[in-house]
Structures are given as C-alpha cells and as structure tokens.
Amino acid sequence: MATKPKTQTPARSAPVRSDKPAEKRTAKTGADKDAPLKEDIRLLGRLLGEVLRHQEGDTVFEVVETIRQTAVRFRRESDAKAGAELDKLLKKLTRDQTNSVVRAFSYFSHLANIAEDQHHNRRRRAHLLAGSAPQPGSVAYALSRLDNAGVSGNTVRNFLSESLISPVLTAHPTEVQRKSILDAEREIARLLALRDQPLTPKELRDNTELLRARIATLWQTRMLRYTKLTVADEIENALSYYRITFLRELPALYDDIEEEIHAQFPSRLRTKTSARTTPAELPPFVQMGSWIGGDRDGNPNVNAGTMQRALQRQSTTIFDFYLDEVHALGAELSISTLMVDASAELLALADASPDNSNHRADEPYRRALIGVYARLAATARHLGVVNILRQEVGAAAHYAGPEECIAELQVLVDSLNANHGGALVKPRLAVLKRSIEIFGFHLATLDMRQSSDVHERVLGELFASAQVEPSYAGLSEEKKIVLLLAELAKPRLLYSPYLTYSDETNSELTILRTAREIRQRYGARAIRNYIISHTETASDLLEVLLLQKETGLLHADAKDPSKLVELELMVIPLFETIPDLRCAADIMEQWLSFPQVTPLIDRQGKLQEVMLGYSDSNKDGGFLTSNWELYKSENRLVELFNRAGVKLRLFHGRGGTVGRGGGPSYQAILAQPPGTVNGQIRLTEQGEIIASKFSNPEIGRRNLELLVAATLEASLMPETTDAKETRKLAEFERVMGDLSDRAYQAYRNLVYETPGFTDYFFAATPIAEIAELNIGSRPASRKSTRRIEDLRAIPWGFSWGQCRLLFPGWYGFGSAVSEWLQEGGSKESAKKLATLRAMYKEWPFFAALLSNMDMVLSKTDLAVASRYAGLVADRKLRNAIFGRIVGEHDRTSQLLGSITGNKDRLAGNPLLARSIKNRFAYLDPLNHLQVELIKRHRSTAASGKKVEERVQRGIHLTINGIAAGLRNTG
Incomplete structure (x- = not known):
C-alpha cells in the first residue's frame, strides 16, 4: 500500500487520554471500576x-473518522438519518479507501479485544489485592x-491422582489470524499491561511511543495470507501457544x-529438615492434547508425514524449553560444598557429568546439571x-525416557531439601521437574482421527485381496461383526507385501505403522487415541481393532494368539449426528x-473414552435438540458404564460458537448431567478460540484453572437424593423432551x-467467499456439492455469524416454546410458563442453555442481516425465508425474556452487554462494506470478467x- 502525504494536523475528534500512571487515573475515576478499560480503548x-x-494521509483519516462518528450516532442513538448517511458514505468510497476503512475498523476490534483481556486481568488482580x-x-x-459440602482433603487428593483433564487443540478453517498479527498483538498487550505499574513520566512516554510503533507495525503487516495454510503452518501456529502460555503457566x-x-485441607507432608508442612505434590492430571497433524477426517493433507512432523x-x-531451563538453573545453583554439604547421590551424579573443570570442582549441582544438559x-x-x-560440554548417553531425567532432577531436589537448600527448589528446579512430568519428551498427545467409511473401504480391499470376503461393504451388520x-x-x-493395494489403503496402513514407530520413539503418551468419525455401528469400532492388528498395534497372547491382551491406541467412537447420539449407548x-x-x-484401567460431537449434531437438528440429545446420550452412557463397571471418559467436541457447543467452559461443565465428568474430561479448543483463550498468559492460566475448578x-x-427433587428433575426432563421434538421439527x-x-x-x-480464504488446510465441505449435509459444521456456523444472524445458536426455540405453551388454554399456559421459569432457576442444564442463547441473541442484528438477505436475487424466496427467520427471532427473544424475567439481553452480565453494544458501532461499517463488496465480486464473476x-x-x-x-464466531 502506497504511503500517503503526511501532515501534523491534530486528529479531529480523536479520543484523547492523558498519559498518567495507572494508579492515578484509576483513583480519579472513583467507583467506576471499568474506567481503566475505557481509557485503554481510548x-x-x-x-x-x-x-x-x-500512513494514509489526511483524506483517508477524515473519511474513517466521519464514518466512525456516523456509525456511533446510528448505533448508539438509533438515528435513522445517520443510517442513511452511513450507507451513502460507504458506497462513495474508492477501492483504495474501502480497504483502508476496513483495515481501520478491523484493527480497532483487535485492539479492543486486547484492552478487554487486560481489564479482565486487572480486575482479577484487584480482587486478589x-x-x-x-x-x-x-x-x-x-x-x-x-x-x-463435607468432602475431605484426602478425597480431593485421591480424586486428582486418578483424573485426566485435557484441552485438545485443533486446527479448523475459522482461524483467521496470521501468526505475525498475533505476535504484534501480544506485544501490544504486554505494553498495555505495563501501564498499570508505577511509571515515571518518561517511562510512560516511552511506553506510548512503543505502543504507537507496534500499532504501526500492525498497519504495515499483511493481515491476510495469500497462500493456502498448510498443516505444517497449523502445527507451528499451535506451538506458539505453548511458548507463550502452556510451558510456564501449566506448571x-x-x-x-x-x-x-x-x-x-492442610496436609501432613513435611520436609526432612523442617517441621514446616508443605503442599503434597500432585500427579500430572492436566495434560495437553492435539489433533493438528493427526486428524485426517476429510483432510487429504494429513498423512504419515504430517504425524511425524507434528511430533518432531x-x-x-x-527440548528447547528444557535445555534453556537447565542452562539457567546451572547458572543459579552455584552452591559450593565448601559452604554446605550435598548428598552422596548428588555427588555421584556430579561425578558422572562430562564436566571436568577445576573451576567447578566444589560445585556439584552445576556439574550435575551440565550432565543433565548433555543427556x-x-x-x-x-x-x-x-x-x-x-x-x-561433552558427550553423554541419551535418556531412555523422561522418567530417567525426572529421577536425576529428584536427586537435586532431595539433596537441596536435606542441606538447607529447600528455598532454592521452587523457583526453577521444581518447575522444570514438573514440566517434564506434564509434557514428557512429546509435549502433547497427538490424536488420530479418520472417518468410518474409510476404514470400511480399506478392510474391504484387504478382505478381497486375501480372498476372505469379496464384498465386505455389502454384508449385514451381524455378518460384519462375525x-x-x-x-x-x-x-x-x-495384508501381504507381495500384493498391490490402492493408494488409500497403502496410506492408511502406513499411517498406523507410523503411529507405532512414534510411540516407540517418543513414548506411549505421544499417540494413544484413535477417534472414529461417523460411528454408526459396533462394527465401526471392531474395524479399527483389526486395522491395529494388521499394523502391530494390537497384541495377542504369545501362547494363545486368539486371546487379545493389549491395545496400543484406545478405540474412541465419535457420535456426531442426532441419530448417532440416539444410538450411542446401544453401540457402546x-x-x-x-x-x-x-x-x-x-x-x-477399566476405562473407555467416548467422543460427542456438538457441531454436526447442531447442524443436523438445531440448537435445542442438539443440546438435549447430547444430555440424554450422556445420561444413558453413564448408566450403561456404571452397570458394566467401566469408567467413562467423555471427550466433548465443542467449538467456539454456542451453535457448536461453545460458551463459557466453566458453566458448560457444571451443566453436565450428574456422573458424566467424574474426573475424566477432554474437550476441544478450536480455531480462533485458541487465540482468544491462550494468547495472553494470564488469560490462558485462568482458562486452564476454570477447567480444573x-x-x-x-x-x-454431592448429588441430591431427595425424592421430591428427583421427581422434579424427571418432570423438567419430560418438558425438555417435548420442547426438543418441536424445535427439531421447526x-x-x-x-x-x-x-x-x-x-x-x-x-x-459469505460462505462462498469464506471457502476462498487461506485460513485452514481443511476444505470447507466434505464433498464438492452445495448440500447442507456435506458442508462442514464449522464454516456453516461461521457464515451465519458473519451476516449477524448467528442462526445455529437459537433457531427453533421460539416455535417450540410457543407451541407448547399454547396447548391447553390460558390457565394451562400460565402453569407451563411457571414450569419453564422453575427450570431456569433450578436446573443448571437449562440455565446454561438459556444463558448461551441470550449471549447469541445479543450479538444478532436483524437490520444488518436484512442487508445480507438483499443479496438473494429471488425476491420471493428472500422474503419467505428471511421472514420466517425474523418471526422465529422475535418469538425466541420474547419468550426468553418471559422465562428469565429479563427483557434486556445480558441483564445478568452488564459488562459483556456494554462490550457488545460498544462494538456494534465499529462492526456496522464492516458488515455494510462486506455486503457491498460481495455484490461487486459476485457481479463481476457472473459477467465472466476477471475477479478484481x-x-x-x-x-x-x-x-x-x-x-x-464478535470473538466467539467459529
């Protein structure tokens, strides 16, 4: 972009904030706890x-500022005249001005997000202080x-010793941020956080100049990718969050x-040399997972090579992290045996080190750490x-596994604790040891995922080639199982090495063999789960068992090969659609x-994992029915597993939007049916939600803590066993089932x-335009069709968010409740409404459902959505469908208010309500321009001319x- 003439004219109407130390400007605002946020945004x-x-000159600045003021007047003052002015202003923009305006308003949203995250950290710190x-x-x-509630400390400790909480990072085609942009934004966040510290006037001026420089860097950095994102790129993007957040914040x-x-719950653990009690050490019950490089369902770019690259x-x-930490630790632990004793084990470890320098002869900790570094x-x-x-310093034998390294670090810990050095353990040594316990040599467990129909084709070919069964796919389910x-x-x-197989079969078998090699190389935790998409029958699970047998991952008894004794990859069904969820318990x-x-x-360990899909079930059956069928499926699975004496671990395939199972994780977990969590939970963190949750270390730590809490x-x-409460819950569930049936039909x-x-x-x-974006290695649709059934749930939800309808997060609720209330006359209707209000107040599941829907409706804007509806050339079709959507929106909003007692959206979360309201004025120009640009783009394409x-x-x-x-949009 060419640089325009520069001027020194003061910025007209630009918000001005004096550069003051944070404590002074906060004190001046008195009781307004959100004043620092407003000042940061200004x-x-x-x-x-x-x-x-x-960068762009006076003319562009004046255009942007005029649009900003008009948009604010239109949004916050409901000025219809301002709306017409805004539309006129936007249509008059030149092509160069259009992109500058879009970038300006886009970056304002990014900067507002940074300010809000910093304010969350500020408020949390204020509470602690x-x-x-x-x-x-x-x-x-x-x-x-x-x-x-009477739960003992021993119960809590024993519980955590057997628990697994695992956030699983996934790459999906809604990650719209480039890593370069994220890096610049993280630096802006760091500089903004510094302003809350006492700064001298010069330090404050310097800070402001650095902020200006970083924002200038953003402006001069390309916001979009011009080439398709590869799996390798997705791997690197994900790893950046480990360096920023997970490696330090998780320990x-x-x-x-x-x-x-x-x-x-004070414990009785004591050090060897002190009566002071210390916290008992917890096992690594929070572990990271990843799909990036191993999830090949619908992604032809994932193969054995990407798995190897991901682990490498x-x-x-x-290892970069470990080596840096050991080096730093060696500099810190300059302890001399001339001053204090060391254990015999520590001295032996030091003697085994390749370090023979006379300068460190009396410094056994340094010598030991030099040996650890070498290994x-x-x-x-x-x-x-x-x-x-x-x-x-010198050659040393490699560790056979992380346990050997942990054992050597424990020698240092024990020696320090026994020789008046306990205070030296926690700052770095304990963190390093804990890190190796958590991350091992593999960092995160890489899940494998593939669709059941691929397994069927591969085995069909193997059966036919081996002359066992010529038409496996054509067999009945019973015959397949036999x-x-x-x-x-x-x-x-x-399998025979002397026969020729299709590329698909060779690829799938190679991937499984590679998984075995990876486990041998990096440890069993490197890959331990195999997820089957579109699980519809029990044979879908048995097929993966057989494929593991074919590739050396399923082991039989040496004396009796017919007896299976060990499976390296847990076979995990994924139930995604409404019919699949209804069959889940029977299949299991x-x-x-x-x-x-x-x-x-x-x-x-008498444990079996089951994955539940939120995105596809929503696309299949709508918001209400998806949530209800998930709830019912979980209850049936818990009942089944309890009878079988097997522990159930649920893996929640949640996305960013409410329509894909998103919303606050804390409330979502608490709203799970009783017995479904039980210390075992995995859940996906997808797309741009990863950046939202984990690009700021403090915010990331808070999100991890939320999962544990x-x-x-x-x-x-403790669960209630009161008979009255049990009957009440049964009634609530009966009502919910009735509402779900009606919502599903609508x-x-x-x-x-x-x-x-x-x-x-x-x-x-903008679904077609989203599919053109270079924002993911996975295609937007499973097949080259326009069928909704074949479209991936992620771009489906993302598209509805862009046009500000957020349709998957609320449609069907209004019709369902309205129909249900109208049956039985006015007296019965009032009684039913009272039941719904009781459900909202007393049932966490229903309360979370309505809270999420409330948030989605607060971001919905029918006036903006109507402009997108105008893109539909067929007026009759446009009016018919958009009219139905508007009618359902009005019903849903009105009935939600009747149930909760709140006419205004987000009445229980005024901070979020204000945040959304303030953002709308800056989103309006982007939506208006998107519609105008889509018109131009599609018109050019339809005419056969070259797309500009x-x-x-x-x-x-x-x-x-x-x-x-909108933040949680994908």
Missing part, C-alpha cells in the same frame, strides 16, 4: 488514528464449596492448586531435534459385551425441507474484522 483508538493519519472472597471458576472457590497452575488444597516439531519445542541434548538429537543452539471377530482371533495377517453396550474387548479395556465441582459435589422444516433454503444460504451469507483482487481482498479483510469483533 488510548489505543487514538494511537490507531494517529498511525492511520501518518482486596482479599475478596474466591470467585466462581477459581480452584479456591471450588475447594471451599467441597469443604462446606505454575499446579503449584497454585497444591497451595490451595494445602490451605483448605513438538519434541523440538519442549537432554543427546536425547533431543536422538529424537530428531536439530540446531541445538548451545553446545553441551467376520471381524473371527479375523481378530487368527494369528495371520490379511454391544462394544463392552464383546469378550475379545473386555481384556483390552481392563488393560486400559469445574471438573472438581462437577465430579465431587429447524428441520426450514433447513432441510424448505425448497430453496440452500440457495438462500449460499446467497445471503482488491475487491476479493477487501471481502476477506471484512471477514477478519467481523470475526475479531
């Missing part, structure tokens, strides 16, 4: 305006609740949890890490009943049964800006 807005003027009572979502609050969280447990890059990341470096090279920046079980009992393989009952499967589950409460809080009727709905969707949303790159780029910039403004 500061960032002013600096953005100055950068815009300097004030000694406020623990807040919901904190571990301290959860432990206090448990203590008050630190363990320390916090130990201290909180110790404070609430993960291993490199964690870690050797291990890193053994695992394929290259370019180790700091050369080790054949699969028989084949599992045979010692020979179906059959799976648990197979005699060949029982010993395998026993070796897994919610798991503790959901698992250990949703299916519109989306799948209304002629022309697909045409409306493709015209009235500048227009296409402008559309993609608006997609980025709107996503940033």
Whole structure:
C-alpha cells in the first residue's frame, strides 16, 4: 500500500487520554471500576488514528473518522438519518479507501479485544489485592464449596491422582489470524499491561511511543495470507501457544492448586529438615492434547508425514524449553560444598557429568546439571531435534525416557531439601521437574482421527485381496461383526507385501505403522487415541481393532494368539449426528459385551473414552435438540458404564460458537448431567478460540484453572437424593423432551425441507467467499456439492455469524416454546410458563442453555442481516425465508425474556452487554462494506470478467474484522 502525504494536523475528534500512571487515573475515576478499560480503548483508538493519519494521509483519516462518528450516532442513538448517511458514505468510497476503512475498523476490534483481556486481568488482580472472597471458576472457590459440602482433603487428593483433564487443540478453517498479527498483538498487550505499574513520566512516554510503533507495525503487516495454510503452518501456529502460555503457566497452575488444597485441607507432608508442612505434590492430571497433524477426517493433507512432523516439531519445542531451563538453573545453583554439604547421590551424579573443570570442582549441582544438559541434548538429537543452539560440554548417553531425567532432577531436589537448600527448589528446579512430568519428551498427545467409511473401504480391499470376503461393504451388520471377530482371533495377517493395494489403503496402513514407530520413539503418551468419525455401528469400532492388528498395534497372547491382551491406541467412537447420539449407548453396550474387548479395556484401567460431537449434531437438528440429545446420550452412557463397571471418559467436541457447543467452559461443565465428568474430561479448543483463550498468559492460566475448578465441582459435589427433587428433575426432563421434538421439527422444516433454503444460504451469507480464504488446510465441505449435509459444521456456523444472524445458536426455540405453551388454554399456559421459569432457576442444564442463547441473541442484528438477505436475487424466496427467520427471532427473544424475567439481553452480565453494544458501532461499517463488496465480486464473476483482487481482498479483510469483533464466531 502506497504511503500517503503526511501532515501534523491534530486528529479531529480523536479520543484523547492523558498519559498518567495507572494508579492515578484509576483513583480519579472513583467507583467506576471499568474506567481503566475505557481509557485503554481510548488510548489505543487514538494511537490507531494517529498511525492511520501518518500512513494514509489526511483524506483517508477524515473519511474513517466521519464514518466512525456516523456509525456511533446510528448505533448508539438509533438515528435513522445517520443510517442513511452511513450507507451513502460507504458506497462513495474508492477501492483504495474501502480497504483502508476496513483495515481501520478491523484493527480497532483487535485492539479492543486486547484492552478487554487486560481489564479482565486487572480486575482479577484487584480482587486478589482486596482479599475478596474466591470467585466462581477459581480452584479456591471450588475447594471451599467441597469443604462446606463435607468432602475431605484426602478425597480431593485421591480424586486428582486418578483424573485426566485435557484441552485438545485443533486446527479448523475459522482461524483467521496470521501468526505475525498475533505476535504484534501480544506485544501490544504486554505494553498495555505495563501501564498499570508505577511509571515515571518518561517511562510512560516511552511506553506510548512503543505502543504507537507496534500499532504501526500492525498497519504495515499483511493481515491476510495469500497462500493456502498448510498443516505444517497449523502445527507451528499451535506451538506458539505453548511458548507463550502452556510451558510456564501449566506448571505454575499446579503449584497454585497444591497451595490451595494445602490451605483448605492442610496436609501432613513435611520436609526432612523442617517441621514446616508443605503442599503434597500432585500427579500430572492436566495434560495437553492435539489433533493438528493427526486428524485426517476429510483432510487429504494429513498423512504419515504430517504425524511425524507434528511430533518432531513438538519434541523440538519442549527440548528447547528444557535445555534453556537447565542452562539457567546451572547458572543459579552455584552452591559450593565448601559452604554446605550435598548428598552422596548428588555427588555421584556430579561425578558422572562430562564436566571436568577445576573451576567447578566444589560445585556439584552445576556439574550435575551440565550432565543433565548433555543427556537432554543427546536425547533431543536422538529424537530428531536439530540446531541445538548451545553446545553441551561433552558427550553423554541419551535418556531412555523422561522418567530417567525426572529421577536425576529428584536427586537435586532431595539433596537441596536435606542441606538447607529447600528455598532454592521452587523457583526453577521444581518447575522444570514438573514440566517434564506434564509434557514428557512429546509435549502433547497427538490424536488420530479418520472417518468410518474409510476404514470400511480399506478392510474391504484387504478382505478381497486375501480372498476372505469379496464384498465386505455389502454384508449385514451381524455378518460384519462375525467376520471381524473371527479375523481378530487368527494369528495371520490379511495384508501381504507381495500384493498391490490402492493408494488409500497403502496410506492408511502406513499411517498406523507410523503411529507405532512414534510411540516407540517418543513414548506411549505421544499417540494413544484413535477417534472414529461417523460411528454408526459396533462394527465401526471392531474395524479399527483389526486395522491395529494388521499394523502391530494390537497384541495377542504369545501362547494363545486368539486371546487379545493389549491395545496400543484406545478405540474412541465419535457420535456426531442426532441419530448417532440416539444410538450411542446401544453401540457402546454391544462394544463392552464383546469378550475379545473386555481384556483390552481392563488393560486400559477399566476405562473407555467416548467422543460427542456438538457441531454436526447442531447442524443436523438445531440448537435445542442438539443440546438435549447430547444430555440424554450422556445420561444413558453413564448408566450403561456404571452397570458394566467401566469408567467413562467423555471427550466433548465443542467449538467456539454456542451453535457448536461453545460458551463459557466453566458453566458448560457444571451443566453436565450428574456422573458424566467424574474426573475424566477432554474437550476441544478450536480455531480462533485458541487465540482468544491462550494468547495472553494470564488469560490462558485462568482458562486452564476454570477447567480444573469445574471438573472438581462437577465430579465431587454431592448429588441430591431427595425424592421430591428427583421427581422434579424427571418432570423438567419430560418438558425438555417435548420442547426438543418441536424445535427439531421447526429447524428441520426450514433447513432441510424448505425448497430453496440452500440457495438462500449460499446467497445471503459469505460462505462462498469464506471457502476462498487461506485460513485452514481443511476444505470447507466434505464433498464438492452445495448440500447442507456435506458442508462442514464449522464454516456453516461461521457464515451465519458473519451476516449477524448467528442462526445455529437459537433457531427453533421460539416455535417450540410457543407451541407448547399454547396447548391447553390460558390457565394451562400460565402453569407451563411457571414450569419453564422453575427450570431456569433450578436446573443448571437449562440455565446454561438459556444463558448461551441470550449471549447469541445479543450479538444478532436483524437490520444488518436484512442487508445480507438483499443479496438473494429471488425476491420471493428472500422474503419467505428471511421472514420466517425474523418471526422465529422475535418469538425466541420474547419468550426468553418471559422465562428469565429479563427483557434486556445480558441483564445478568452488564459488562459483556456494554462490550457488545460498544462494538456494534465499529462492526456496522464492516458488515455494510462486506455486503457491498460481495455484490461487486459476485457481479463481476457472473459477467465472466476477471475477479478484481482488491475487491476479493477487501471481502476477506471484512471477514477478519467481523470475526475479531464478535470473538466467539467459529
């Protein structure tokens, strides 16, 4: 972009904020706790305006400022005249001005997000400084609740020793941020946080100049990718969050949890040389997971090579961290045996080190750490890490596994504790040891995922080639099971190295063989789960058992090959659609009943994982029915697993939007049916939600703590056994079932049964333009069709967010409740409404459902959505479908208010309500321009002319800006 003439004219109407130390400006605002947030937003807005003027010149700045003022007047003052003015202003923009306006408003949304995150950290710190009572979502609050309920400290400690809480990072085609943009924004966040510290006037001026420079960097950095994102890019993007947040914040969280447990339930653990009690050490019950590089469902770019790359890059990341920490630790632990004793074990470890310098002869800790460094470096090279920046002193044997390294670090810990050095353990040594316990040599567990139909094709080919069964796919379910079980009992393989197989079969078998090699190389935790998409029958699970047998991952008894004794990859069904969720318990009952499967589950610790899909079930059946069928499925699975004596771990495939299972994680976990958490929970963190939750270390730590706190409460809080409450819950569930049936009919009727709905969707949303964006390695659709059934749930939800309808998060509720209330006359209707109000007040599941819907409706804007509806050329179709959507929106909003007693959206969360309201004025120009640019783009394409790159780029910039403004959109 060419640089425009610069001027020194003061910025007209730009918000001005004096540069004051944070404590002075906060004190001046008195009781307005949100005043620092407003000042931060004004500061960032002013600096953005100055950068815009300097980079683009007076004319563009004046245009942007006029649009801003008009949009604010239109939105906040409901000025219809201002709306017309805004439309006129936007249509008059030149192509260059259009992109500058889009970028300006997009970056304002990004900067507002940074300011809000910083304010969340500020408010949390203020609560801690004030000694406020623990807040919901904190571990301290959860432990206090448990203590008050009579749960003992030993129960909590034993519970955590058997628990697994695992956030699983996934890459999906709604991640619209480039890493370069994220890096610049993180630096802005750091500089903004510094302003809350006491700064001298010069330090404050310097800080302001650095902020201006970073915003200028943003302005001069390309916001979009011009080339398709690869799986390798997605791997690197994910690893950046480990360096920013997980590597340091996760071990630190363990320390916090130990201290909180110790404070609430004092333990009797003592050091060897002191009567002072110390917190008991917790096992690594929070572990990271990843799908990036192993999830090949619908993504032809994922293969054996991407799995190897993922583990190699993960291993490199964690070894870089370990080596840096050991080096720093060596500099810190300059302890001399001339001053203090050391244990015999520590001295032996030091003597085994390759360090023979006379200068360190009396410094055994340094020599021992030089040996640890040498062994870690050797291990890193053994695992394929290259370019180790700091050369080790001498050669050493590599570690066979992380346990050996942990044992050597424990020698240092024990020696320090026994020789007056206990205070030296916690700052770094304990953190390093804890990190290795958590991350091992693999960093995160890589899940594998593939669709059941691929497994069927591969086995079909293997059966046919081996002349066992010529038409496996054509067999009935019963015959498939008989054949699969028989084949599992045979010692020979179906595969022959002397036959030729299709590329798909060769690829799938190579991937499984690679998984085995990865486990041998990086440890069993590197890959331990195999997820089956579109699980519809028990044979879908048996097929993956047989494929593991074919590739050396399923082991039989050496004396009796018909007996299966160990499975390396847990076979995990994924139930996604409404019919699949309804069949989940029956399929799992059959799976648990197979005699060949029982010993395998026993070796897994009598534990079986089941994954539930939120996105596809919503696209299939709508918001209300999806949530209800998930709830019912979980209840049935818990009942089944309890009968079978097997522990159930649920893996929640939640997305960012409410329509894809999103919303606050804390409330979502607490709203789970009783018995479904039980210390075992995995859940996906997807797309741009990863950046929202984990790009700021403090925010990331808080989000990890929320998961732990919610798991503790959901698992250990005593359940009510009161007969009256049980009957009441049964009544609530009966009502919910009735509402779900009605909502399902309303949703299916519109989306799948209304002629022309697909045409409306493709015209009235930017789905086609989203598919063109270079924002993910995975195609937007599973097949090259326009069928809603084939469209991935993620771009489906993302598109509705862009046009400000957020349709998947509320449609069907209004019709369902309205129909239900109208049956039985006015007296019966009043009674039913009272029941719904009781459900909202007394049932966490229903309360969370309505809270999420409330948030979605607060972001919905029918006036903006109507402009997108105008993109539909067929007026009759446009009016018919948009009219139905508007009618359902009005019904849903009115009935939600009647149930909750709140006429205004987000009445219970005024901070979020204000945030959304303030953002709308800056989103309006982006939405208006997106519609105008889509018109130009589609008109050009329809005429057969060459699509103008500048227009296409402008559309993609608006997609980025709107996503940033709405935050949880994908």
